[in-house]
Amino acid sequence: MIHLEVPESLSTVVGQVHRTAEHLLRPGSRRNDRAEHTRPPELDALEPLADSLNTAGRGGRVPDRGVDPGRATGRATSRAAGQVRNGRNLASVLGIMELCWGDAGLLLSLPRLGLGNAAIASVANAEQARRFAGKWAAMAITEPDAGSDSAAIRTTAVLDGDHYVLNGEKIFVTSGERADVVVVWATLDRTLGRAAIKSFVVEKGTPGFEVVRLEHKLGIRASDTAQLRLDHVRVPRENLLGDPEVDVERGFAGVLQTFDNTRPLVAAMAVGVARAALDETRTLLTEAGFTVDYDRAGPRQPAAVATFLDLEADYEAAYLLTLEAAWLADNARPNSKHASMAKAKAGRSATDIALGCVALAGNLGYSEHSLLEKWARDAKIMDIFEGTQQIQQLIVARRLLGKSSAELK
Known part of the structure; x- marks a missing residue:
């Protein structure tokens, strides 16, 4: 069973990260x-x-569980009964929560912590892991005609001797300009649908690979978000992540394993932003003469305090779901459903909490006097990237009902 306190082995690192967020990230957030x-x-x-x-917590990579994540309902048995591991996944979500408490945009700008790095950690073989160690990796999935439906990707990869030739366009690539390499999703054969989608590590400076433009955004402005173009880009065949064979029976499952690791990370970002907003609002309430009393029922307290307690309860649910998804991954248990539940809950909660805090703070929340209005802008992306709220709900429904994507659209 998951333990609800931060493991002692990670508490020192978490404390260190929080102090960094407080003294280095937060002061420059507005600038x-x-x-x-x-x-x-x-x-x-x-x-x-x-x-x-x-x-x-190195070593928390999710191993091959021998089951289709789309239908996994039981628990893996690769660990002895009672043996618990707090590994890299839990360490990552705890650290990300603290950093996003400081500034989510800066977290997305940190070298070697990109979603592309999580993708490499999830599916790279030992040789690839060594070769790309120390590289800052972005991840390019979204296209002008393929947003939430990743299976609609049109970027192609054609094998030509010892190289794959990639052609296509990618948009909304976080760290697309600053990263060293980009994990690009492309299809080996459009006629085979989802099963032919593979991911390739493309190094910056490769001929034909260019940054077309940088996006102006609602929030997370400290990070760069790029549009990329691939024009006959030759990528060594050993840069394909995972199995090069197209397995129609397994379908999209191999590629989607990446999301089982990355969605809890995005949930952690949302949790960190939500907590930042709550902490600021608690301070403002205290300065206004309100006391948050946890020994009294909400209806028996001032309306502002009761509302704040509701927002905190929403935060706690998102926080615990995120820890559970990461903990399951570290302990080699199927976490696909929990990863989507955590991402859906945290993404929506962060937006609701940040906007609720803006409302509670009144003119102080809407102005640039505090960072509340910024956190409200930052929070919205957590409900969109790495799979929208609607997609996460669909995935959860499939897992709960034990149905495939074809059976439940």
Whole structure:
């Protein structure tokens, strides 16, 4: 059973990360929000922290569980009964929560903590893991004609001797300009649908691979979000992640395993932003003369306090779901359903909580006097990227009902 306290083995790292968020990320948050597309000066100092987060709890990669994640309902038996592991997945979500309490945009700008790195950690073989160690990896999935439906990807990969030739366009690529490599999703054969979708590591500077533009965004402005074009880009065949064979029976499952690791990370981002908003609002309530009393029922307290307690309860649910999804991954148990539940709950809750805090704070929340309005803008993306709220609900429904994507659309 999951333990609800931060493991002692990780508490030192978590405390260290929180102090960094408080003293390095938070002070520059407003400046970096206003200076979109300018490289945040804090990144050089933050690189060692990114590396320490990558090594904390190392070994939490989800192994092959021998089951289709789309139908997994039981528990894997690769660990002895009663043996519990708090590994890399739990360490990552705890660290990300703290960093996003400081600034979510800066978290997305940290070298070697990108979603592409999570993809490599999920499906790379031992040789690839060694070769791309130390690289900052972005992940390119979304296309102009393929948003929530990743299976509709039109970027192609054609084998030509010892290389795959990639052609296509990718949009909304986080860290697409600053990263060293980009994990690009492409199809080997459009006629085979989902099963032919594979991911390829494309190194910056490869001929034909270019950044077309940077996006202007509602929130997370400290990070760069790019549009990429691939024009006859030749990628070594050994840069294909996972099995190069197209398995129609298994379908999309091999590629979607990546999301089992990355969706809890996005949920953790949302949880961190939500907690930042709650902490600021608690301070403002206290300064206004309100006391949050946990020994009294909400209806017996001032309306502002009762509302705050409701928002905190929403936060707690998102926080615990996120920890559970990461813990299951570390302990080699199927977590696909829990990853989507955590991402759906945390994404929606962060937006609701941030906007609720803006409302409670009144003019202080809507102005730039505090960071509440910024957190409300930052929170919205957590409900969209890595699979929208609607997609997560669909995935959860499939897992609960034991139906495939073809059976339940």
